[in-house]
Amino acid sequence: MYKNFAEIEFDLKRLKLERQIALEEIKGLKQDVKDDLSPYSWVSTVISAVKKYGILYLIRKVIK
Template sequence: MKIYKNMKDVERDLKIFNLERQIAWEEIKGLKEEYMEDLKPAHWIQTGLNFAGKYGVLMLLKKIIK
C-alpha cells in the first residue's frame, strides 16, 4: 500500500490511473472490432479457401511423390 505525503502525488497517481484505464478501454474496443471482423461470413469463406488451398497443395505433392 502506498502512503501519500501530499495531494499533488495523489492527483498525479489518479491521472496516471485514469490514462491507463482509457488505454485499456481503447484496447478492448479494438479487440471487439477485431472479433466482429473475424465473425463475418466473408472471413470464414476466406479462411476455408486458404485451408483448402493448403490441403490441395499437400495432396498434389503426395501424388507427385508416389
C-alpha cells in the same frame, strides 16, 4: 504513503489515463474479434483450406 494532495491528484490522473488506455485496447480487440468472425473471413479460410487439400489430393493421384 502520500505526503500531499498533489501526489494523490497525480496518481488519480495517471490511473484515469491507464483506465482509458485499457478501454481503448478492449475496443480494438472487440473489432479484431468481429473481423475474425465475419463471413468473408470464414470464406477465405475455407478457400485456402480447399486449395491446400486439393493440391495434396492431386499430388497423391499423380503419385499412384
